[in-house]
Amino acid sequence: MTKPNILIFMVDQLNGTLFPDGPADFLHVPNLKALAERSTRFVNTYTGSPLCAPGRASFMSGQLPSRTRVYDNAAEFTSDIPTYAHHLRRAGYATCLSGKMHFVGP
Numbered sequence: 001m002t003k004p005n006i007l008i009f010m011v012d013q014l015n016g017t018l019f020p021d022g023p024a025d026f027l028h029v030p031n032l033k034a035l036a037e038r039s040t041r042f043v044n045t046y047t048g049s050p051l052c053a054p055g056r057a058s059f060m061s062g063q064l065p066s067r068t069r070v071y072d073n074a075a076e077f078t079s080d081i082p083t084y085a086h087h088l089r090r091a092g093y094a095t096c097l098s099g100k101m102h103f104v105g106p
Contacts, residue, residue: 003091003092003093006088006093007035007039008084009035010056010059010099012052012100047059048064048065049065049070049071051072051073052073052100053070053072053074053075053077054068054070054071054072054073054075056077056100057070057077057081058070060077060083060084060085061081061082061083061084062084063081068081085097
């Protein structure tokens with residue numbers, strides 16, 4: 001069996017009402033709509049923090065801010081904390097993280 005492709009598309013400050021069953025009809029986003037039609041989407045999710053950097057660190061590491069020590073948007077998310085990308089790479093996936101990561105360190 002081949003491994004499924006995994007794309008995590010995380011956005012900040014997107015109004016969830018635009019996505020009741022996919023991108024709303026009034027939006028002209030054909031590629032996003034096509035992706036949503038053949039994807040698994042999680043519509044009832046929760047964050048480890050209401051701030052973006054601690055929330056991203058929690059999501060990526062599976063740990064709460066009390067473990068990552070990322071309490072605010074100026075905190076450093078140290079590169080020695082394993083993320084889902086580390087675990088996927090160990091499972092044989094080619095991984096890439098792009099965008100706001102807030103990593104510090106080698």
